[in-house]
Amino acid sequence: MAHTTRTRELAAGAVPTPAAPGRVLSADSALDRLWHLLTSMKLALVLILALAALSLVGTLLMQMPAGVADDPQARATWLAGVRPKYGGWTDVMDRLQFFTMFTSAWLRGLGALLAASLVACTVQRIPGTWRTMRRPHVAVGPAFFEHAPQHEAMTFHGAPDEVLPAVRGVFSRHHYRTLVEDDGTVHLYFDRNRWAPWAGLVAHVSIVVILAGAMVGSMFGFRDSNFMLAEGSTSAIPSKAGATITLNSFQDTYSPSNGAPLDYVSDVTVKRDGQVVAQQQVRVNQPLQFENVTFYQSFFGPAADVTAKDAAGNTLFSGGVPLAWTSDNGGNKVGTFALPGQNLTAWVVATTGVDDPSVKPGQVGIELYKADTGAAVVQQSIDQGAPTTVDGLTFTFDRESKYTGLSIASDPGAPLVWLGCLLLVLGFVVRLYVPYRRIWGRMVTRPDGGTSVSIAAVGRRDSGFDAEFTSLVTDIRQAATGPAGS
Amino acid sequence: MGKLAEYAFVAGTLSTLLALVGYVFYALSGVRAARMAAAGVPMSTGGMGTVGFTSGPRTTSIGHYATLLGWLGLIVLGASLVFRTIATGHGPFSNMYEFSIAFAFGILGAYYWFERKYHQRVLGLLALPVALALLGYAATVPASIEPLVPALQNNMLLTVHVATAIVAYGSFTIAFAAALLYLVQPEGGRWGLPKPELLDEIAYRAIVVGFPFLTLTVVLGALWANVAWGTYWSWDPKETASLVTWLLYGAYLHARVVRGWRGNKAAILLLAGFGATLLTYFGNLFFGGLHSYAGLG
Numbered sequence A: 001m002a003h004t005t006r007t008r009e010l011a012a013g014a015v016p017t018p019a020a021p022g023r024v025l026s027a028d029s030a031l032d033r034l035w036h037l038l039t040s041m042k043l044a045l046v047l048i049l050a051l052a053a054l055s056l057v058g059t060l061l062m063q064m065p066a067g068v069a070d071d072p073q074a075r076a077t078w079l080a081g082v083r084p085k086y087g088g089w090t091d092v093m094d095r096l097q098f099f100t101m102f103t104s105a106w107l108r109g110l111g112a113l114l115a116a117s118l119v120a121c122t123v124q125r126i127p128g129t130w131r132t133m134r135r136p137h138v139a140v141g142p143a144f145f146e147h148a149p150q151h152e153a154m155t156f157h158g159a160p161d162e163v164l165p166a167v168r169g170v171f172s173r174h175h176y177r178t179l180v181e182d183d184g185t186v187h188l189y190f191d192r193n194r195w196a197p198w199a200g201l202v203a204h205v206s207i208v209v210i211l212a213g214a215m216v217g218s219m220f221g222f223r224d225s226n227f228m229l230a231e232g233s234t235s236a237i238p239s240k241a242g243a244t245i246t247l248n249s250f251q252d253t254y255s256p257s258n259g260a261p262l263d264y265v266s267d268v269t270v271k272r273d274g275q276v277v278a279q280q281q282v283r284v285n286q287p288l289q290f291e292n293v294t295f296y297q298s299f300f301g302p303a304a305d306v307t308a309k310d311a312a313g314n315t316l317f318s319g320g321v322p323l324a325w326t327s328d329n330g331g332n333k334v335g336t337f338a339l340p341g342q343n344l345t346a347w348v349v350a351t352t353g354v355d356d357p358s359v360k361p362g363q364v365g366i367e368l369y370k371a372d373t374g375a376a377v378v379q380q381s382i383d384q385g386a387p388t389t390v391d392g393l394t395f396t397f398d399r400e401s402k403y404t405g406l407s408i409a410s411d412p413g414a415p416l417v418w419l420g421c422l423l424l425v426l427g428f429v430v431r432l433y434v435p436y437r438r439i440w441g442r443m444v445t446r447p448d449g450g451t452s453v454s455i456a457a458v459g460r461r462d463s464g465f466d467a468e469f470t471s472l473v474t475d476i477r478q479a480a481t482g483p484a485g486s
Numbered sequence B: 001m002g003k004l005a006e007y008a009f010v011a012g013t014l015s016t017l018l019a020l021v022g023y024v025f026y027a028l029s030g031v032r033a034a035r036m037a038a039a040g041v042p043m044s045t046g047g048m049g050t051v052g053f054t055s056g057p058r059t060t061s062i063g064h065y066a067t068l069l070g071w072l073g074l075i076v077l078g079a080s081l082v083f084r085t086i087a088t089g090h091g092p093f094s095n096m097y098e099f100s101i102a103f104a105f106g107i108l109g110a111y112y113w114f115e116r117k118y119h120q121r122v123l124g125l126l127a128l129p130v131a132l133a134l135l136g137y138a139a140t141v142p143a144s145i146e147p148l149v150p151a152l153q154n155n156m157l158l159t160v161h162v163a164t165a166i167v168a169y170g171s172f173t174i175a176f177a178a179a180l181l182y183l184v185q186p187e188g189g190r191w192g193l194p195k196p197e198l199l200d201e202i203a204y205r206a207i208v209v210g211f212p213f214l215t216l217t218v219v220l221g222a223l224w225a226n227v228a229w230g231t232y233w234s235w236d237p238k239e240t241a242s243l244v245t246w247l248l249y250g251a252y253l254h255a256r257v258v259r260g261w262r263g264n265k266a267a268i269l270l271l272a273g274f275g276a277t278l279l280t281y282f283g284n285l286f287f288g289g290l291h292s293y294a295g296l297g
């Protein structure tokens, strides 16, 4: 394989060596081709643009909320909702996964290809980057010094061994290192910030690190955005045996001027095997970290404290019921709890003030359904504080309270993502802000005993580098024609 | 302080407007001088060899006044942002009024950075209108100071997030202006506009400055989202729009070193990138999502 790096090609002023022609198509050459494809900058460019185009489509089109896509019924409802907007295109776009763009086969496929290309590019560039840093190509032919974008020829009276220290001195004052090779002609090589190209590699690798972190997170992490807890209630923490979380109190405050929410705070206690291990106020921007699980304040609402006893007086349920759903007629807040051993599910219905004759303010409605069949059993409104018998069980509506909605997440990929982000920023900052410079030089003894010095560089069209080059030339002229040269 | 911020906003806007008028006269005077020079009328060239137009002494002094006014606009708008920050107790991130002024300030800052380096006032002719459009937009949205909704109560992080965003967006505006001038000229240059090679360099420099800042902006946004919502990335339209922007400028940086993509295609990528920047910026207006600010109504 002939993988000459770009910089070496330029340094030598040579043309890239073409791959050996006429080879029979074998598995080996198929791999070669794949490698060439993956390391091609053109492919990288096309991939990046394709990703940009798909992301743009995903940005401009409405996207299905999480959970809707996997539920055929919810999906149909959602599609019906956007049909007026997108008309006949709706089904085409749905078929093309345009409404789930960011989890689509398109995006995953292109992302995987990009990751492969990033890895290939980096692997391919490491040896060359190492070589140019440790053993750069010092000797280049004379033609280079006439055709390079920046070049200058100078003559001095002094002999080469007098001029060389002066030249070295100038470059070292400009923070360049100098390498010398002598094969009759003195070949010179100067570079500055020779480690900077590694930053570019680090930045590219860090994109893979971020993608890997995201994948680890989606494979091994979990997330529950709907973890509800009423005031005074305790609940087991998912994936943490023996650990519970209790909501001691919940508080929400609003701006007196415009009614916008100012703060909402859940005061919670985490216990493990009965021992308190954490107590904290959880608010937006102030999550609670418990081992590898994080609790975020997400939403909140009203709750009803309810007690249910069977005919013998045994307590079946006692606690806060989050009224987190809305009744079909839209007017009521409803919540649900289970009655163990009774094959019954209870719903609690509270009025939100909308005119509803069945439930009055100060009351809640209790609705019982068969747990197995879902068949309605009974429906009755009960007054606050008054134990009331419903279907042979005694229900008490103790008081109104509040519930908090927390997001629970455990993301083992997050450290990788943050490491990748750090490297990404550092990598690009160094790559783009630290100037990496390389200059070649050539010294020959003139017939009159003097020295001609040529220096040349292949810096991009860049007035900053042009100015630096000019100032180097001026300084060399001055230094080499000083005491030593004259 | 709130009132002071508003006065400074109005004064800064007027100063920028006058600066733009100055740049227009500068350009007209430059074109006239170029035409006279072409007709054989002897002209002295202006002090700066690098000034785009063949400029007479009059052109040069108009240019100086325009630059002074623009600097004044930059400083007064900066003062307005400082006063506003003191009045609200947080950085200019809570509504479109604050952020539009910050964006305009970023454009002016980036422009004067490049004017000092490259002395190409024609770029101001394109960059200043963008800044003025944002200032005009700011004048139409509510400027009242409201308490921060809980999600935005992360002063330090969000202030840095906005600061890095305006550096990035400011530089992208300069790259946009340079790319536009690049594309309207045929090969070799025309109308005494800056040479295409110089415009290419200015645009590249602008992206070199802006790209790491955009990267940092997106990363800081992810950090904030993680603290506030528990996910560093939720494919919110504002996030995906910033991803598009980031990818387009990344593509541009590659295009400059890929044969067949340098020049016009790279310049077109810069226009697309600026389009994506504006989409990201105005995104909250029609996307909603986590970034929908209180001040939008």
Ligand code: HEM
Residues within 6 Å of the ligand: A038, A039, A040, A041, A043, A044, A048, A114, A117, A118, A121, A200, A204, A207, A428, A431, A432, B211, B246, B247, B250, B251, B253, B254, B257
């Ligand atoms: C999302 C993906 C990518 C981003 C954001 C990105 C970004 C960048 C940036 C900002 C530079 C610096 C350019 C400059 O200094 O002018 C760069 C250079 C480079 N990229 Fe990428 N890149 C990506 C993917 C790739 C891939 C897949 C390849 C593999 C073919 C690649 C190969 C290179 C090479 C070889 C350079 C060096 C060019 C030079 O030294 O001038 N990049 N990239």
